Structure formats: C-alpha cells, structure tokens
Amino acid sequence: MYLPEKFIHKMQMLLGSEFQLFLDSYDDERFQGLRVNTLKISVEDFKKISPFKLRQIPWCKNGFYFEEGQRPAKHPYYHAGLYYIQEPSAMAPVEILNPTPKDYVLDLCAAPGGKSVQIATKLMGEGVLVTNDINMNRVKALIKNIELFGVKNAVVTNERPEKIRKYFLSYFDKILVDAPCSGEGMFRKDSSMVKSWEKHDETYYAPIQKQILGNTDDMLKEGGRLLYSTCTFSPEENECIIKNFIDNHENFRIVDIPKNNGLSKGMPKWANGEENLERCARLWPHKIEGEGHFLALLEKDLEEKDNVVNFEKNSEVKLHKEFCEFVKENLNILLEGKFEIYSNNLYLAPKGLPILKGLKILRTGWFLGTFKKNRFEPSHALAMGLTFKDAKRTVNFHRDDPNVIKYLKGETLNISGEKGWTLICVDGFPLGWAKQTGNMLKNYYPPAWRWID
Numbered sequence: 001m002y003l004p005e006k007f008i009h010k011m012q013m014l015l016g017s018e019f020q021l022f023l024d025s026y027d028d029e030r031f032q033g034l035r036v037n038t039l040k041i042s043v044e045d046f047k048k049i050s051p052f053k054l055r056q057i058p059w060c061k062n063g064f065y066f067e068e069g070q071r072p073a074k075h076p077y078y079h080a081g082l083y084y085i086q087e088p089s090a091m092a093p094v095e096i097l098n099p100t101p102k103d104y105v106l107d108l109c110a111a112p113g114g115k116s117v118q119i120a121t122k123l124m125g126e127g128v129l130v131t132n133d134i135n136m137n138r139v140k141a142l143i144k145n146i147e148l149f150g151v152k153n154a155v156v157t158n159e160r161p162e163k164i165r166k167y168f169l170s171y172f173d174k175i176l177v178d179a180p181c182s183g184e185g186m187f188r189k190d191s192s193m194v195k196s197w198e199k200h201d202e203t204y205y206a207p208i209q210k211q212i213l214g215n216t217d218d219m220l221k222e223g224g225r226l227l228y229s230t231c232t233f234s235p236e237e238n239e240c241i242i243k244n245f246i247d248n249h250e251n252f253r254i255v256d257i258p259k260n261n262g263l264s265k266g267m268p269k270w271a272n273g274e275e276n277l278e279r280c281a282r283l284w285p286h287k288i289e290g291e292g293h294f295l296a297l298l299e300k301d302l303e304e305k306d307n308v309v310n311f312e313k314n315s316e317v318k319l320h321k322e323f324c325e326f327v328k329e330n331l332n333i334l335l336e337g338k339f340e341i342y343s344n345n346l347y348l349a350p351k352g353l354p355i356l357k358g359l360k361i362l363r364t365g366w367f368l369g370t371f372k373k374n375r376f377e378p379s380h381a382l383a384m385g386l387t388f389k390d391a392k393r394t395v396n397f398h399r400d401d402p403n404v405i406k407y408l409k410g411e412t413l414n415i416s417g418e419k420g421w422t423l424i425c426v427d428g429f430p431l432g433w434a435k436q437t438g439n440m441l442k443n444y445y446p447p448a449w450r451w452i453d
C-alpha cells in the first residue's frame with residue numbers, strides 16, 4: 001500500500017532493525033473485531049447463537065475476531081445492539097482503565113462511542129458515564145450507539161473540555177482521553193487516513209492533545225485514574241505528551257501497564273529519557289493481531305485537598321399523568337429514580353449528577369419518550385433499554401423470519417394482536433416499537449436507523 005515518504009523515513013529512524021518487520025505488516029490482512037454487549041447477553045450465550053465464526057481477542061474478554069467476508073453489521077443482532085464492531089486494538093484502552101460498577105467515568109473525546117459503550121458494559125448500569133465530543137455531527141453517532149446498546153446511565157454532552165471541567169471538580173473516578181491524533185496506526189485499516197495525515201501530521205495534533213489532557217487534572221478525584229490513548233506512532237503525540245503532563249502535574253504518576261498479550265513498553269528515549277515512560281504501552285501491528293495504538297495510565301495522588309463540591313440533586317419532576325398511564329398500560333416494570341424533562345422529552349437521570357445548567361447536553365440518562373398532545377410517545381432508546389419480559393405486548397421473530405428485515409426497513413407489518421404499543425423482538429432481544437391497530441403493526445423504527453440493502 002502507499003505510505004508517505006516522510007512517514008517511512010521517520011519510522012525507519014525510530015525502529016532501526018525492527019523497521020522491515022513493521023513495514024511488512026502493511027501487506028498482512030487487517031483484523032476485524034466485535035465486542036459483545038454484556039448489558040444484553042452474556043458472552044457464553046452469545047457464542048451459542050452467534051452466526052459468525054469467532055476467535056478470542058487476547059486483551060479483551062468480550063472481544064472476538066471475525067473473519068473477512070462475514071458481515072456482522074448486516075445482521076438483525078446488530079440492530080438489537082448485541083455487539084459493537086470495533087478494531088481489536090481499540091478495545092485495549094477501556095480494558096486497561098477498567099471502570100467498575102458505581103464508578104463515575106468521563107469519556108472526553110468519545111464519538112462515535114465505541115469506547116463509551118465498552119465503559120457502559122463495565123459499569124453494568126450503575127454509576128455515571130459522562131460521554132462528550134466537540135463535534136456535533138459525530139455526537140449524533142455517539143447517541144445512536146449509546147441508545148442501541150441500551151445504556152441508561154449516560155449523559156451525552158457536546159462541549160469543549162475547558163467548559164466541562166468547571167462543572168465536575170474532583171468528580172470522576174476514571175477519565176478516558178482517546179485523543180484526536182494523526183492516525184498513523186490506522187493506515188492499514190483505512191487508507192484514507194494517509195490523505196488526512198498528509199494534511200495534518202503530529203505537528204497539528206500535539207498542541208491539541210496537550211490542551212485536552214491539560215483540562216482533565218482537576219476533574220479527577222484523588223486516587224482516580226486517567227487513561228490517555230491514541231492510534232498513532234509518533235512520539236510527539238504519545239510519550240512527549242505524557243512527559244509534558246507529568247512535568248506539569250507533580251500530583252500524578254504513570255502506572256505500569258502489564259506487558260502481556262503482545263503489548264510492548266513505552267519508549268523513554270523518544271521523549272528525552274524519562275524512565276517511567278516505559279510503563280506506558282504500545283501496540284505494534286507487527287507484534288499483535290491488531291492495529292497501532294499507544295496507551296498511558298496515570299493516577300492522581302491522594303494527598304491533595306479535595307475541592308468541596310455539592311453534587312445536590314435537582315428537584316424531582318412531577319410526573320405527567322400521560323407517562324404514568326403509558327407505564328401502566330404497556331410495561332411490566334416500574335421506572336423509578338430522578339426524572340427530568342427537557343423540551344417535552346422525559347429522561348431518567350443517573351443518580352449523583354452535579355447541576356449541569358449551562359452545559360450543552362443532548363442526553364441526560366435514559367431517554368424514555370416525548371410528551372405530545374394528551375399522550376406520551378415512547379422513545380426508541382426506551383425499547384433498546386428494555387428486555388423482552390418488560391413489555392406487556394411483544395412480537396418475537398426468529399432471526400431468519402422475513403418480518404425482521406421488513407420491520408428494520410420501516411415497513412408496516414400485517415400481523416394482528418391486542419391494541420397498543422408492542423415491543424418487536426428478534427430471538428428475544430428488542431428491536432424497537434410498533435403500534436398495533438386492527439390487523440396492522442404500525443412501524444416506529446427510527447427512519448435514520450433503517451436497514452438499507
């Protein structure tokens with residue numbers, strides 16, 4: 001494949017005798033992966049129903065390679081949110097950060113959300129995930145993935161890091177900065193990255209990365225952990241960024257990332273010799289079955305005095321009668337917690353949020369639906385966060401039933417049943433809403449998500 005001369009020359013200087021192996025890896029096949037959504041199905045159960053041949057990705061328990069020619073994005077299970085398709089190395093950062101249930105986690109550069117949904121599966125519905133991206137178009141994809149995965153405890157924002165930091169002083173247990181970068185590690189996966197590298201190389205990205213990372217320090221709790229990752233090789237965007245951060249933040253230290261499963265050490269000599277940079281990790285395409293990545297895990301010391309911030313709950317919203325009726329008529333579960341209404345949209349917010357007035361928020365927890373004239377219309381996100389048993393009326397199709405694709409294409413289904421909102425499922429997993437009237441199921445699958453042949 002075509003690689004820019006300047007890039008080849010630089011990698012040759014950096015890698016010396018290893019360079020030829022590195023270069024040869026560009027002729028190897030690229031690896032493709034999917035990660036099982038354990039909010040909806042266990043890995044064991046997914047393996048039993050998987051239509052794809054799967055092989056374990058060593059650094060991610062829920063992650064599997066699938067073979068070239070298989071098309072998991074064109075399967076009803078994808079529309080049921082049973083997995084996320086993700087480049088295998090990109091599964092490593094969240095595994096290393098390792099959020100646990102009840103953690104408050106920030107994903108600062110999150111779109112399109114591959115790592116956010118991975119964090120959400122680790123939180124198992126507890127704690128809070130604040131997931132942000134500066135680019136509004138990309139935030140739309142982020143919202144789609146959060147909803148498809150059935151994530152209920154995420155707040156989605158579209159803000160600059162310097163604004164977010166003011167709202168969340170000493171709030172987060174874990175922060176992920178999956179920084180925008182020159183993308184050298186993705187050349188094999190996506191050759192268009194070469195073109196964008198020719199426009200913007202490390203000299204463009206390093207100052208942006210420095211600035212983004214520099215805004216995270218006081219959002220982290222004492223003892224909290226921060227993971228910085230890129231999918232590029234250039235030391236200027238990796239070891240040098242971490243060295244600069246550590247030099248300016250005495251209360252942070254680099255935590256050693258175990259060098260197993262093919263992970264290699266960070267390279268101190270590429271950043272003026274700071275020894276502890278060895279504790280970072282590099283994923284090299286000639287050493288693992290995946291693309292190039294860099295990871296640094298940082299921990300904030302415990303001595304620092306915490307800023308005292310009062311994360312008071314907002315006042316409870318008085319629930320409209322239409323929503324209470326909807327729940328009574330259509331669901332077998334009670335929805336309890338902190339409800340919030342923004343421009344007629346009803347949310348069930350995660351517990352423990354600070355007051356967020358002034359931030360550009362697109363989702364604050366589980367989006368349940370919209371109040372329309374004298375009625376409540378359930379959202380697609382509500383359907384995706386329910387299980388088969390949670391709805392009073394369901395229609396469950398086998399994955400090979402032609403009605404599945406008809407439904408995903410937005411067509412009306414000629415099926416009779418009891419009048420009312422009906423949860424359409426594939427093999428027991430919700431796909432979305434339909435409304436039964438007479439002998440027809442009127443389709444409420446979101447137009448923007450429709451199946452295209």
Ligand SMILES: C[S@@+](CC[C@H](N)C(=O)[O-])C[C@H]1O[C@@H](n2cnc3c(N)ncnc32)[C@H](O)[C@@H]1O
Binds near residue numbers: 108109110111132135
């Ligand atoms: C490598 S991508 C993130 C990929 C994502 N973490 C995932 O796993 O799907 C980097 C993201 O950073 C965003 N970004 C760029 N500058 C930013 C900034 N100053 N603050 C927040 N996000 C930023 C870009 O819009 C882009 O979506």
